[in-house]
Amino acid sequence: MILIRLVPKQTDINFLRLRKAAFGLSGLAAIGSVIFFLVLGLNFGIDFRGGILVEARVETGADIAAMRDSASALGLGDVSMQEFGDPRDVLIRVEQQIGGEEAQQAAVDAIKSAFAADIGNVEYRRVEFVGPKVSAELIRDGILALTIALVAMMFYIWLRFEWQFSVGAMVALVHDVFLTIGVFALTRLEFNLSIIAAILTIIGYSMNDTVVIYDRVRENLYKYRSMPLVGLLNKSVNDTLARTVMTSVTTLLALLALFFFGGEVIRGFTFAMIWGVLVGTYSSIFIAAPVLIYLGVHRGTKATSSAKYVGAERVEEKEPEDATKTSDAADPKGEA
Amino acid sequence: MLYFARWKIYSVLTVLLAGLVFVAPNFFSESGRSGFPNWMPHKQINLGLDLQGGSHLLLEVDVQAVIQERLEGLESEIRTTLRAEFIGYTGLGIGDDDAVHLRIRDLEELPKAVDLINAQASVLRTSNFGVGIPDLEVNSTNDGDITVTLSEEAVQIRAAAAVAQSIEVVRRRIDETGTQEPSIQRQGDDRILVQLPGLDDPDRIKRLLGKTAKMTFQMVDQKTSLIDALAGRLPPGSEIVEHDSDIDANGDPVKYVVERRAIITGEMLTNSQVTTDQNGQFAVSLQFNPTGGRRFGDATSQNVGKLFAIILDDKIISAPRIQTAILGGTGQITGNFDAQSAGDLATLLRAGALPAPLAILEERSVGPGLGADSVAAGKIASVLAFILVMIFMLAAYGMFGLAADLALMINMMLLAAGLSALQATLTLPGIAGIILTIGMAVDANVLIFERIREEIALGKTPFASVDAGYKRAMTTIIDANVTTFIAAIILFIFGSGPVKGFAITLAIGIVTSFFTAITVTRLLVSTWLTRSKPKVLPI
Numbered sequence: 001m002i003l004i005r006l007v008p009k010q011t012d013i014n015f016l017r018l019r020k021a022a023f024g025l026s027g028l029a030a031i032g033s034v035i036f037f038l039v040l041g042l043n044f045g046i047d048f049r050g051g052i053l054v055e056a057r058v059e060t061g062a063d064i065a066a067m068r069d070s071a072s073a074l075g076l077g078d079v080s081m082q083e084f085g086d087p088r089d090v091l092i093r094v095e096q097q098i099g100g101e102e103a104q105q106a107a108v109d110a111i112k113s114a115f116a117a118d119i120g121n122v123e124y125r126r127v128e129f130v131g132p133k134v135s136a137e138l139i140r141d142g143i144l145a146l147t148i149a150l151v152a153m154m155f156y157i158w159l160r161f162e163w164q165f166s167v168g169a170m171v172a173l174v175h176d177v178f179l180t181i182g183v184f185a186l187t188r189l190e191f192n193l194s195i196i197a198a199i200l201t202i203i204g205y206s207m208n209d210t211v212v213i214y215d216r217v218r219e220n221l222y223k224y225r226s227m228p229l230v231g232l233l234n235k236s237v238n239d240t241l242a243r244t245v246m247t248s249v250t251t252l253l254a255l256l257a258l259f260f261f262g263g264e265v266i267r268g269f270t271f272a273m274i275w276g277v278l279v280g281t282y283s284s285i286f287i288a289a290p291v292l293i294y295l296g297v298h299r300g301t302k303a304t305s306s307a308k309y310v311g312a313e314r315v316e317e318k319e320p321e322d323a324t325k326t327s328d329a330a331d332p333k334g335e336a
Numbered sequence: 337m338l339y340f341a342r343w344k345i346y347s348v349l350t351v352l353l354a355g356l357v358f359v360a361p362n363f364f365s366e367s368g369r370s371g372f373p374n375w376m377p378h379k380q381i382n383l384g385l386d387l388q389g390g391s392h393l394l395l396e397v398d399v400q401a402v403i404q405e406r407l408e409g410l411e412s413e414i415r416t417t418l419r420a421e422f423i424g425y426t427g428l429g430i431g432d433d434d435a436v437h438l439r440i441r442d443l444e445e446l447p448k449a450v451d452l453i454n455a456q457a458s459v460l461r462t463s464n465f466g467v468g469i470p471d472l473e474v475n476s477t478n479d480g481d482i483t484v485t486l487s488e489e490a491v492q493i494r495a496a497a498a499v500a501q502s503i504e505v506v507r508r509r510i511d512e513t514g515t516q517e518p519s520i521q522r523q524g525d526d527r528i529l530v531q532l533p534g535l536d537d538p539d540r541i542k543r544l545l546g547k548t549a550k551m552t553f554q555m556v557d558q559k560t561s562l563i564d565a566l567a568g569r570l571p572p573g574s575e576i577v578e579h580d581s582d583i584d585a586n587g588d589p590v591k592y593v594v595e596r597r598a599i600i601t602g603e604m605l606t607n608s609q610v611t612t613d614q615n616g617q618f619a620v621s622l623q624f625n626p627t628g629g630r631r632f633g634d635a636t637s638q639n640v641g642k643l644f645a646i647i648l649d650d651k652i653i654s655a656p657r658i659q660t661a662i663l664g665g666t667g668q669i670t671g672n673f674d675a676q677s678a679g680d681l682a683t684l685l686r687a688g689a690l691p692a693p694l695a696i697l698e699e700r701s702v703g704p705g706l707g708a709d710s711v712a713a714g715k716i717a718s719v720l721a722f723i724l725v726m727i728f729m730l731a732a733y734g735m736f737g738l739a740a741d742l743a744l745m746i747n748m749m750l751l752a753a754g755l756s757a758l759q760a761t762l763t764l765p766g767i768a769g770i771i772l773t774i775g776m777a778v779d780a781n782v783l784i785f786e787r788i789r790e791e792i793a794l795g796k797t798p799f800a801s802v803d804a805g806y807k808r809a810m811t812t813i814i815d816a817n818v819t820t821f822i823a824a825i826i827l828f829i830f831g832s833g834p835v836k837g838f839a840i841t842l843a844i845g846i847v848t849s850f851f852t853a854i855t856v857t858r859l860l861v862s863t864w865l866t867r868s869k870p871k872v873l874p875i
Contacts, residue, residue: 003731003732003734003875004728004731004732005732006732009789055706057705101396101696101697102695102696105542105546105696105699109539123703124703125702125703125705126700126701126703127699127700127701128698128699128700129698129699130697133396133697134394134697138832141830141832144830145826145829145830145831148830149826149827152822153819153823156819156822157819160815193832193834193835194765194834194835194838196835197765197827197835200823200826200827201772201838201842203823204819204820204822204824205776207816207819207823208776208779208817208820211812211815211816211819212783212812212816215811215812216812219808240786242786242789243782243786246782246786247776247779250725250729250776250779250782251772251775251779253721253725253775254721254771254772254774254775255721255771255772255775257720257721257724257771258768258771260717261713261716261717261720262714262716262717262767262771263710263714263764265386265706265710265764266710266713266764266765266767269765269768273772
């Protein structure tokens with residue numbers, strides 16, 4: 001049986017040579033993202049901005065112009081309408097009404113009765129409104145969740161590796177988050193709660209990718225004590241390249257299926273995920289690995305490297321000794 | 337790594353069997369499941385409101401209103417008491433600091449006034465020494481200023497009681513509408529989360545929840561003219577109340593002067609129903625408890641020919657003239673009712689009044705059409721993702737890919753079993769979580785297989801390569817899964833509704849894929865290796 005190999009058996013691509021270009025590119029992209037975010041802002045959904053969202057279906061085909069006329073006569077402020085995945089479906093967004101929670105409810109009722117009079121038979125597939133109190137809390141919770149996730153992962157990496165790896169992974173993750181927010185600012189896609197969920201998953205995925213490479217770096221640091229760091233990092237990235245590509249492809253296959261067939265409601269979320277898998281894979285190779293050069297990874301000190309390299313033959317040989325040293329691993333002073 | 341103790345094989349098989357048992361109910365209809373023996377689980381995967389259609393309402397109890405009510409009560413008690421004792425005071429009122437303030441004119445009388453106010457306190461609870469702890473804190477200055485506040489504990493206890501009572505009333509009101517399987521939960525300090533599966537238009541419930549439904553019968557004060565009252569000559573025992581629907585020539589609501597004292601309150605009702613009056617108009621019939629019946633009987637017999645007001649939530653809904661004494665313990669409200677408003681009022685009166693107004697902070701309603709479309713789209717996307725990934729793994733790793741595919745199928749089965757067993761809610765983002773799991777679940781196997789390839793390249797024997805492949809990939813797999821798991825847990829804690837559903841499928845997916853990728857494929861591969869002893873690995 002002939003098996004597909006997306007990546008040749010032995011690769012020796014000099015990824016690290018590209019690090020300056022990659023840093024430049026990523027730096028620009030990150031700065032660009034911040035600028036887009038500051039200048040354009042995000043197209044916040046009602047989760048964060050408060051307001052009303054109605055998905056309506058008119059079986060005979062939705063006449064968006066007529067519906068817009070009907071709704072704008074109500075004086076509800078900013079009302080946007082767009083076709084939603086099907087010529088029958090319209091997504092209606094109304095800005096948050098002044099006057100607290102009850103005013104939102106009144107606006108929904110007003111729209112429904114206006115459509116009943118002007119449009120006729122309308123099926124309301126989705127009605128959502130988020131009051132000002134809840135939207136403020138959702139923003140707070142979202143930022144909190146992202147921060148805690150980043151810190152928790154950084155702590156885990158610090159525990160399992162050394163601080164340089166933890167910092168490297170963090171730089172890569174922050175890069176991913178910036179670029180995702182940037183692309184949402186640029187594309188004007190709606191930024192809602194599910195996008196926060198997507199970003200958290202992207203963080204998880206990118207971390208996953210980074211950890212796989214770092215694991216190999218750790219292993220190679222131990223195996224090839226005299227190899228220059230740049231070459232060693234290159235080798236580690238190449239060693240894991242086949243896996244990196246394979247996993248990205250399977251994940252992308254699944255996500256593409258979801259993007260094209262999962263329906264309109266979930267499309268923004270899936271887009272964020274696809275973008276995240278691409279950016280996350282890139283950042284693991286071109287950011288997380290090269291950052292280690294600048295942070296200066298400790299090498300050669302027996303205590304740290306042997307205790308942390310678990311799973312290789314040499315460790316097996318001196319298993320009892322290794323067990324006693326594992327405690328050093330979690331102690332940052334052990335590295336000094 | 338490749339040797340499996342017999343007990344390990346049996347435990348893997350037990351897990352698979354348990355998975356099958358838990359996933360089974362999902363393939364049977366309700367009647368099919370009722371035929372299951374008792375020991376078998378009956379529960380299907382719980383679909384979220386976004387998939388089965390339904391309404392999610394987040395309500396907030398206006399706790400401040402309860403505190404305000406107690407303060408107003410206190411203010412009027414202080415006024416009555418001090419007047420009865422002829423103690424002069426000025427500036428009695430409720431400040432922004434949630435305290436009642438007043439100043440006693442004659443400093444000689446200050447201690448007596450403080451004692452009188454202290455006597456207004458109600459006992460909050462009994463301390464460990466058997467002494468009653470009052471709910472008020474009364475402070476006075478040498479200038480004669482008195483500040484009365486509710487103790488912090490009193491505020492908390494009152495707020496908690498108001499929320500608990502609100503949940504009870506909300507439950508009764510929703511039950512009255514016949515909604516199937518509503519879920520009503522307390523959330524945070526002062527919020528109530530109401531979930532109504534299958535209900536795509538919660539207008540009636542929202543209307544019912546939007547009313548406090550405090551009902552009283554009060555006599556109209558016919559000794560005081562409205563003009564006097566509006567000019568400020570309002571007797572202390574009376575108040576001005578607007579009519580709910582009647583309007584005067586200027587288009588303003590008609591106002592009445594009514595006595596503050598209530599003859600009947602909502603608590604004195606035992607039942608209320610929609611009915612029609614003698615003119616065929618919709619009306620609401622009332623049945624009083626013995627106290628209520630006696631009081632209504634007394635009031636009507638003493639006041640024949642006079643007006644009384646039926647007040648609901650500070651608005652008069654009807655002000656009829658008493659024609660004759662009503663002694664039967666029943667009454668009837670007529671007004672501008674249609675079938676719907678009469679039905680709503682009867683329901684509200686049966687379910688009782690809310691201790692404080694409720695505000696709807698958030699609503700998310702999904703119609704059954706959209707829910708069904710989402711399920712259908714999710715199914716297509718999952719099946720497609722599943723097939724694509726399986727074909728790809730087979731093409732990339734041959735025999736080993738087949739093992740990974742088998743593991744993936746088992747993984748999906750266990751994931752569905754886990755969702756059914758935990759009764760976790762599957763939402764639309766949850767389906768996305770499953771699809772993401774399909775994509776990422778094979779990662780562990782990819783890591784292992786790539787490692788095996790490397791070991792083969794080093795010139796190891798097939799058995800040694802596979803063994804080393806599993807062993808060395810393990811740390812990486814653990815590290816990689818733990819990081820994703822951290823993300824899932826944090827999402828679960830901070831996420832709400834559908835996002836929580838995503839977190840739970842992601843978390844269960846990580847656990848099941850860890851198990852299947854490591855144990856199931858290893859078992860398959862090792863069985864195959866020991867049986868066929870290949871010279872070259874087909875990978």
